[in-house]
Amino acid sequence: MRREARVFAAAALLALSGCDFYYNTLPSPDDLMKAVPWFDHMIKSPAVHPYETDAVPRLTVPGTVPVTKSEDDWGVAWGNGDFAIADAIANPTDPTATLAAGDSLYHIYCTVCHGQTGAGNGPVSAKVGAPSILTPKAVALSEGHIYSVIRYGRGVMPRYGDKLYDPEQRWAIVNYVRKLQADAAAAAGGTP
Secondary structure (H helix, E strand, O other), X not given: OHHHHHHHHHHHHHHHOOXXXXXXXOOOHHHHHHOOHHHHOHHHOOOOOHHHOOOOOOOOOOOOOOOOOOOOOOHHHHHOXXXXXXXXXXXXXXXXXXXXHHHHHHHHHOHHHHOOOOOOOOOOHHHHOOOOOOOHHHHHOOHHHHHHHHHHOXXXXXXXXXXXXXXXXXXXXXXXXXXXXXXXXXXXXXXX
């Protein structure tokens, strides 16, 4: 009986110790990767380089800003009052497909100054002098111009290109602003 008690005690002690006796003696799986010479020589291999041409799309990680192959920059011309480039930009998005995103983004970034409906009556509008986006002058602006105002800012409006870095987000807001303008015209009895 005494021998069985010792074996039971040893097994219990081994079970309670967590069985980590092999932790420092067995190689790590990470060390095994270094044992395969092919991984060390991949950089020198005659591999296909798919990103050397413009024909292959470069998908960036969500939430990052691409370093190259980004949107053209017309900020200098915009800052100098040259709106020709901005006015020539065409909206590449489907307005109806981006309304939900535009609604959300407008209420996050724009409502505080321009108000819920765009009438320029947001909580801080009186302090900063945010204009209404429902005026005939604002309605007459091209979509590229509104997009550029969002990206680079103008007058009392700060730039939002660094906050809305994805062009599709900016276009979604442009589409939602156009919807607000159409709703206001329809409510006033005009044609949307």
